[in-house]
Amino acid sequence: MRRLMDIHGIALGDRPMLSYHDHNGARARPKLMQFLAQGRSVAYASEAGTPLIADPGYDLSKQASEEGYLVTSAPGPTAIATALTLAGLPTDKFLFAGFLPNSKSARISAIEALREVPATLVFYESPKRVAAMLVDCETVLGDRAAAVCRELTKKFEEVRRGSLSELAQSLKEKPVKGEIVVIIDRAGQSTVNASDLEADLRDALARMTVRDASEMVAGAHGLPRRKVYQLALGLDRDNEQETDG
Numbered sequence: 081m082r083r084l085m086d087i088h089g090i091a092l093g094d095r096p097m098l099s100y101h102d103h104n105g106a107r108a109r110p111k112l113m114q115f116l117a118q119g120r121s122v123a124y125a126s127e128a129g130t131p132l133i134a135d136p137g138y139d140l141s142k143q144a145s146e147e148g149y150l151v152t153s154a155p156g157p158t159a160i161a162t163a164l165t166l167a168g169l170p171t172d173k174f175l176f177a178g179f180l181p182n183s184k185s186a187r188i189s190a191i192e193a194l195r196e197v198p199a200t201l202v203f204y205e206s207p208k209r210v211a212a213m214l215v216d217c218e219t220v221l222g223d224r225a226a227a228v229c230r231e232l233t234k235k236f237e238e239v240r241r242g243s244l245s246e247l248a249q250s251l252k253e254k255p256v257k258g259e260i261v262v263i264i265d266r267a268g269q270s271t272v273n274a275s276d277l278e279a280d281l282r283d284a285l286a287r288m289t290v291r292d293a294s295e296m297v298a299g300a301h302g303l304p305r306r307k308v309y310q311l312a313l314g315l316d317r318d319n320e321q322e323t324d325g
Contacts, residue, residue, distance in 0.1 A: 081125050100124070102136045109140055116149050130158035134178045134204055159232050160202055163261035166239050167227035170266065173199035180205070180213060187213065191220040195304065201264040210260055211251040217264060218244035222304045225265040231258040245299075277301065281312050290316050 085092060100108045112122050122144075124137050131137045131153075145151045164171045175197050180187045194201055205213050210228065217226075221244070228240045228247050236258060240247055244264070277297070284293035294309035301308075 081127075084125070100136065100140065105136050105139055109143060112140060113143065113147070116144060116147075130156055133158055133160065134176075157233055159204075159229075159259065159261050162232045163227070163229040163239075163263055164200070164202065166229055166232075167200075167263040168241055169200050169225060169227060169263055171200065173266070174202050175199045176202045178204055182209070184212070184216065188216050188220055191217055195221055196267055199266050201266070203262045203264075205260045205262050207255065207257050207260055210256070210262065211248055213262065214244050214248035214251065217262075218248065219305050221264065221267070223299050224268075227263045228256070229261045229263065230256050232261065234258075277303075277308070277311070278315065281308070281315055285312060285316055 081097060082092065098108055098111065100112070115122050124131055124140060126132075126135050126137060132141055141151050160176055164174060175194070177190075177194060180190050180203060203213070207230070214226070214228075217224075223243045223245050226242070226244050226247055228251065229238070231237050238256070240250055242250070280297050280300070281293060284297055287293075288296065290312045291309070294312040295305055297303075297312075298305040298308040
């Protein structure tokens with residue numbers, strides 16, 4: 081913030097500048113509210129995109145408005161809108177889901193809750209977790225079209241487009257740094273019926289392992305791998321029982 085003020089020639093003078101983040105918000109808010117009570121103005125700026133969008137400033141804005149103070153915004157760029165314009169995926173409806181959980185089991189549960197949402201899905205993600213996140217999304221959602229956008233509007237801006245499996249492999253081979261937005265296409269309208277799906281699986285199981293067969297058939301029909309894998313396991317057990325009999 082100080083650097084930004086210097087660039088624009090705005091003298092800080094005797095005005096205090098406070099750091100405000102997730103870890104000190106509860107301690108910093110009373111001081112900021114005290115400034116408002118004294119009739120002073122408080123400006124909040126974020127170094128990570130648009131303030132209050134997946135940002136700790138939400139609690140400050142909420143408390144200030146609840147106590148009757150005027151809260152207004154000077155709109156600026158947001159990584160969400162910028163990524164949507166660059167991803168090449170539908171933008172008429174989208175759901176911003178923020179950051180997914182860190183643990184694999186919780187992340188998969190969160191993705192499963194979004195599987196049938198009829199809108200493009202938008203996430204923020206850490207560069208350390210994004211490859212694993214894409215693998216989990218493919219497992220639950222199927223191999224949908226997606227885009228990984230990083231460092232938007234900055235010097236090292238990059239957009240990678242492809243299927244979830246292609247992007248996961250790309251990130252394993254060439255990891256990225258910086259702030260990341262992941263865009264995933266909405267669920268398609270599958271026309272495959274249960275008998276056709278079972279027939280395709282039986283044919284694949286005659287030539288492949290359960291895992292390979294389920295992956296191939298799920299990809300061919302645009303279905304979640306986990307769902308097809310469970311069906312393949314059941315068919316494989318039936319085949320074994322028939323053989324034993």
